[in-house]
Amino acid sequence: MLEGFLVKAIGGFYYVESSSHVIYECRARGVFRKKEVSPVVGDHVEIELDAQGKGTVCTILPRKNSILRPPLANLDLLCIVSSVCDPQPNFFVIDKFLAMSEHKGIEPVLLITKSDLQSPEEIRRIYRHAGFRVFVVNTMEDGDLTEVKELLRGKVCAFTGNTGVGKSSFLNRLAPQLALKTANISQKLGRGRHTTRHVELFRLEELDCYVADTPGFSTMDLARYDVILKEDLQYCFREFAPYLSDCRFTGCSHTVEKGCAVLKALDEGKIEPSRHESYKALYEEAKQIKEWEL
Structure with missing residues (x-):
């Protein structure tokens, strides 16, 4: 053997x-x-x-972990790539990737692209406030990727996000030897064409790490894979953690209840409204899951 x-x-x-x-x-x-x-x-x-x-x-x-879409195992890091525009950031998609990462025990980070077209400050503020590491990657000079490279060193990493946000383009800047295919955004559809046809891990010798460039995703794909039960969802939003034990009722859904500490933190500006909206949408999805579907 x-x-x-x-x-x-x-x-x-x-x-x-x-x-x-x-x-x-x-x-x-x-x-x-x-x-x-x-x-x-x-x-x-x-x-x-x-x-x-x-x-x-x-x-x-x-395996220490695995995900179904894309089919990958033993990940240390999930790099979620979002463009500031063209296509516009989909906060629900980002938040579902983040929740799935937390659920699977994979450390997530957010990489923001296309900041030359629009300011990245709002998206960066939201996710730093939520407790995530955020990098604006396309503003870096080619010789100034030190911080991101150190993040990847020695790890097995996947790069994912909606199609057309610049995953392959960024990986080509990080490691030109990969020469990954890229495609322009379709102006008619407002999204990119899939340019990655299979999942493959590429070894970056200088960093002793492996990176995967994965096919693009859609909200429909996300709704079909890697189910998070409604009871577990609260633990997949890390900024909720300080407040979960302070809710008045056991089994609080953190959506409408009086005496909910999470909702109080939301009102006080300690939790971002867009994050809580994503949580509520994911909670409603989870409520629809039938036992036989699991």
């Missing part, structure tokens, strides 16, 4: 990188289909090699 790190999956083939950074093309054992599990990018796996150097994925080692 050889242990390795799964860096790409496409068309039923799995590409596994060994500790010496040799990549082996593999197929998966049929037993995974019977168990209704599949290896995903980011998995630590055990493989067997045949005489021709082709591999078979035999074991998926325990």
Whole structure:
């Protein structure tokens, strides 16, 4: 058996990188289909090699986390990319990514692009107030990405956000050797064309890290994957934490109740209104989930 790190999956083939950074093309054992599990990018796996150097994925080692959309495992960092405009920032989408990250135990950060077209100050203020690290990435000179590079060092990271916000463009600035494809925003539809067709982890040798450029998302995609139950949602908004134990009633939904400490904090300006609006929308979604759907 050889242990390795799964860096790409496409068309039923799995590409596994060994500790010496040799990549082996593999197929998966049929037993995974019977168990209704599949290896995903980011998995630590055990493989067997045949005489021709082709591999078979035999074991998926325990995961510390995984997400379904995109299919990735063992992430340390989720970099949520949002443009200031073209397309306009969708706060609900950003907040759902953030909530999902918190739920999965993945550290989220927000990267803001296209600040040359419009001021990023409002979006930066909202999310710094909520307790997240925020970087305005497109204003940096090519030689001045030190802070972001240190953030990525030694980690497995995914870059995600709505299509057209500049994920691939930023990664190309960060690591030009990747030469990831980019596409312009469709003026008719107001969104970008998908330019990433599969999930793949790219190793950045100088930072000893792996980054994934993932396909674009839509609100519809987000509504279908990685369900957060309404009872758990309050713990996915980190700025609620200081107030949760002070609510008058056990099982408070933090939406309308009298004596709710979260709503009091909202009224006092300690919680951003847009964040609470996203929470309420996600709570209403979660209320509609039927037990059989889980």
